[in-house]
Amino acid sequence: MNAASPIAALLEERRLVVDEALDRALSPDGAWPPTIHRAVRYSLFAGGKRIRPILVLLAGEAVGGERQDLLPFSCAVEMVHTYSLVHDDLPAMDNDDLRRGKPTSHKVFGEAIAILAGDALLTRAFHLLAEVPDGWNDVKLRRRITATALLGQACGTAGLIGGQVADLESEGKNVEPRDLARLHQAKTGALLAACVRGGGILGGAGAEELERLGRYGDAVGLAFQVVDDILDVTEEAAQLGKTAGKDVAARKATFVSLHGLDGARAAADALLEEALAALAPLGPRGETLAALAWHIVTRHA
Numbered sequence: 001m002n003a004a005s006p007i008a009a010l011l012e013e014r015r016l017v018v019d020e021a022l023d024r025a026l027s028p029d030g031a032w033p034p035t036i037h038r039a040v041r042y043s044l045f046a047g048g049k050r051i052r053p054i055l056v057l058l059a060g061e062a063v064g065g066e067r068q069d070l071l072p073f074s075c076a077v078e079m080v081h082t083y084s085l086v087h088d089d090l091p092a093m094d095n096d097d098l099r100r101g102k103p104t105s106h107k108v109f110g111e112a113i114a115i116l117a118g119d120a121l122l123t124r125a126f127h128l129l130a131e132v133p134d135g136w137n138d139v140k141l142r143r144r145i146t147a148t149a150l151l152g153q154a155c156g157t158a159g160l161i162g163g164q165v166a167d168l169e170s171e172g173k174n175v176e177p178r179d180l181a182r183l184h185q186a187k188t189g190a191l192l193a194a195c196v197r198g199g200g201i202l203g204g205a206g207a208e209e210l211e212r213l214g215r216y217g218d219a220v221g222l223a224f225q226v227v228d229d230i231l232d233v234t235e236e237a238a239q240l241g242k243t244a245g246k247d248v249a250a251r252k253a254t255f256v257s258l259h260g261l262d263g264a265r266a267a268a269d270a271l272l273e274e275a276l277a278a279l280a281p282l283g284p285r286g287e288t289l290a291a292l293a294w295h296i297v298t299r300h301a
């Protein structure tokens with residue numbers, strides 16, 4: 001992607017907004033006890049792309065939502081995502097040394113603090129969503145509660161955790177294409193889809209708009225993981241900021257191992273088409289989400 005392209009500028013602007021909100025949502029660096037706050041900030045500000053919180057903002061803005069109503073949910077999804085990465089990198093799981101271009105949390109702070117940093121991020125995400133200003137009306141409260149429940153579902157046993165369990169259990173085994181799609185949808189797709197639906201709900205989407213956003217979120221969520229599978233074999237660690245070639249080394253079933261590189265690219269392209277078709281009736285209001293879908297499918301990191 002050209003750094004001067006409109007989508008690059010838009011992503012950079014939203015990334016800065018999200019980073020500032022995340023900074024405000026956390027205890028300061030020196031808070032007691034210092035180690036846990038250092039560990040939380042180390043992983044959260046290690047240089048993630050912020051795709052999930054940006055999806056929340058763009059989905060909410062597409063239906064006329066105000067940024068201040070979207071930002072707490074944006075921060076919460078990034079906290080949940082970062083927790084999942086910290087825990088996924090632990091020796092008991094993927095046992096990785098590199099994440100977001102830096103040594104993983106357990107390499108820097110030790111395993112116990114890395115586990116607790118993940119726990120702290122997950123806890124703070126839901127704490128933040130429960131912090132509502134005095135004087136909120138029923139409509140705002142209901143939207144916040146609905147989006148929060150959606151996030152809880154996406155990171156529970158039907159989503160992130162279920163997908164991670166299926167992933168761990170699939171290593172070295174023959175996996176059917178349908179089961180792989182289900183695993184990917186749970187491990188990766190559910191959280192990304194919750195970002196889009198949650199953003200839509202918080203932005204005040206009507207039923208038809210929400211249905212459109214939901215279809216877009218499902219397609220983009222799965223496409224994100226298909227592209228992740230492709231990048232694992234086509235890109236170097238320096239580009240990815242994490243160990244490359246891990247899926248092959250762990251004999252993991254991926255879209256590439258099951259369908260080949262061309263098959264995986266075709267699947268990603270088909271999902272992009274699905275996402276764009278879902279947005280089409282939104283007209284110009286869907287343009288930034290369309291650009292983000294295109295960016296997700298054509299990215300190199």
Ligand code: GRG
Nearest residue numbers: 048049050084085087088100160161164188228
């Ligand atoms: C530990 C409950 C638990 C779940 C772990 C997130 C996860 C499940 C595993 C990490 C490995 C992996 C391939 C996850 C799929 C999701 C994914 C592609 C994560 C990377 O997301 P990016 O590229 O990362 O958005 P940044 O660092 O840019 O935020």
